[in-house]
Amino acid sequence: MSQFSSKYDYILAGGGLSGQMMALELQRIASTDARILIIDRDTKAQNDRTWSYWSTDRTLSDQLARKIWSNIYVRKGDFEKTMSIAPYHYATIRGIDFYNFSKEKIKADARFEWIQEEIQSVNAEQGVVKTSAKSYAGELIFKSYFDPKEISIPSENIMVYQQFKGWFVKTEEPIFDDKTVTFMDFTTLEKTHETRFFYVLPFSKTEALVEYTAFAETLLEEAVFDQHLEWYFKEKLPATQFEIEETEFDFIPMTDFPFPDNLSRTGFGRVNKKVVNIGTTAAFVKASTGYCFTRTQEKIRQIGKTLEQRGKVAESDFASPIHYRIFDSAMLDATGRGGVRGDDFFTSLFKKMPIDFLFRFLDEKASLYEIIRTMLSVPNKGKLINSTFRKLLKMSKL
Ligand SMILES: Cc1cc2nc3c(=O)[nH]c(=O)nc-3n(C[C@H](O)[C@H](O)[C@H](O)COP(=O)(O)OP(=O)(O)OC[C@H]3O[C@@H](n4cnc5c(N)ncnc54)[C@H](O)[C@@H]3O)c2cc1C
Missing domain, CATH: 3.30.70 (Alpha-Beta Plaits)
Structure with a gap:
């Protein structure tokens, strides 16, 4: 330990949405004498974004939501539809309200330390986070920091x-x-x-x-x-x-890019013994919609649960099912390059599918049979199926 400034049980490298959600989960499961460090270059004292999401669970939204709605409206050309989304609701949380809520809980807990430093690298072999000021060793590091402008996507990914x-x-x-x-x-x-x-x-x-x-x-x-x-x-x-x-x-x-080591520069996949990628760097952002808030909440809960039960985390504990990864990838390919118009695709879903099914489908809770039925119901399904087969052929890259 002497070569490091400090040693921690857990380090959160990045304290945005997934970092702070993971901190709240660690607050629940970590031992009473645990030492937990959060490193972010920002103070998270500004309203840097607003998160919207649909859910049937009112816990977080009741406390923090700026507003909750029960209807949505969709329009394309002559088609327009206002729908009740029950049993779901749609809600919006201001980033600053979530950060303040979470930081207050962390501040009141002596196990946590928050430092504002620029992270330079994470060493997955040694379990060390190097910042512009110091190096910090951790038994387990949750890494969510990254610069989206640095992503270099290989041609097989979209x-x-x-x-x-x-x-x-x-x-x-x-x-x-x-x-x-x-x-x-x-x-x-x-x-x-x-x-x-x-x-x-x-x-x-x-x-x-x-x-x-x-x-x-x-x-x-x-x-x-x-x-x-x-x-x-x-x-x-x-x-x-x-x-x-x-x-x-x-x-x-x-993106369907799997965010492996070339992005994180940590020399491993998304999860190893010392480092677990979370948030955008672990594909928590759904490739076909860009939504991430509810998925982050759910995946962090899964990580917390397995950590509590087994003391370690595997990627399979929180990765999306393979058929959804293929579908998302095919959707991106079809609407991005394959000639399926996104406006036709989404409008047709709203025209044909019951709204509770649609949200369940986008939440990756519909069955494989339901996915296939949905794909067969959309315009230009031939192009979507074509993209799916192309992705299946490259499955090892997913
Ligand atoms: C403006 C905006 C609006 C969005 N709206 C929605 C929405 O309505 N619904 C939805 O579901 N999703 C939305 N998203 C997508 C997604 O929910 C967010 O991007 C979410 O914040 C991702 O969580 P994260 O933890 O991966 O990243 P972040 O929340 O961005 O956290 C990463 C943290 O790492 C820190 N960091 C980065 N580099 C370094 C470094 N070198 N050193 C130290 N710290 C560093 C950053 O300061 C940041 O706090 C939105 C995204 C954006 C950008």
Whole structure:
């Protein structure tokens, strides 16, 4: 231990969503004399993102949600549908509210230490995290830090950027239906082969987050998003008198890339004796939708449970079932390169499938038979099936 500044039972390398969820789980399962270190370069004192998710479980959302809705709206051309999503609800949590909740719990627990340092590397053989200031040794390291701009995707994998710009607005007139989330509005200013849509979270009749989202293989200019948002406000909502209180411009990497050692530079897969990758670096972001919040909560609970029962974690304890990984990969391939239009695909699901099935399917809880039935019901199913076979042939890469 002498060569290291300090030794810990657990180190959380990255203290964002998955790091802090893992910290809360360790708080439940770690021994009373455990030493737990969280390292993040940021203080997590800013509202750096807003997470939305659907769920049937009210525990977290009851405490922290900014708003909970029970209806969603979908539109494409002449088709429009407002649906109740019971037994699910759709909720939004501001990042800062989750960070404050979690940091308060951690602060009150003497087993935890939080340091703000830039991580340079994780050594999986020795179980050491090296920062710009020191080296820290840990019995088990949960690694979630990474720079999405550093990902270099091999040609057999697909990377689609889910890019979005959102305006948090306040309008003079009551123009929003505050009971209903606009989940996907494919009414767009210009025709494009990419999947693009508007998304509206109405916090009240006069307050909302209005977002323009694009799934694309290359990053688009911010001006494209502003142009579309201006058009939507003028022509579609419509609203002329409004104030933009905050903006959000970012992207979520949607990929079937398995995030192995070349990204983490740790010389191992996602899990070894000393290091467990969690969060985006362990494919917690669902490749076909970009959603991650509920999956992170569920996968962290699974990791906590097996750690409590067996004292160690294996990748199979929390990896998504193989048929869902193939489906996600085929979906990305088909909508990204294979000629299936995302607007046709998603609208057809909303037209044909009961909403509770759809959410269950996206939550990876539907059976293989149900997946095949769903794939056969969508337009251009030939192209989707084609992509599936291509992925099956490369299965070893998944
Ligand atoms: C703007 C935005 C909105 C999103 N909205 C949704 C949504 O509505 N619903 C949903 O399900 N998903 C959403 N996502 C996707 C996903 O839920 C989030 O990206 C989620 O935060 C991923 O969790 P994570 O722990 O993998 O990464 P993060 O939460 O990003 O945590 C990684 C942490 O590592 C730290 N870090 C990085 N590099 C270093 C370094 N070198 N040294 C030290 N620390 C470092 C960062 O400061 C960060 O705190 C959104 C993503 C973004 C970017």
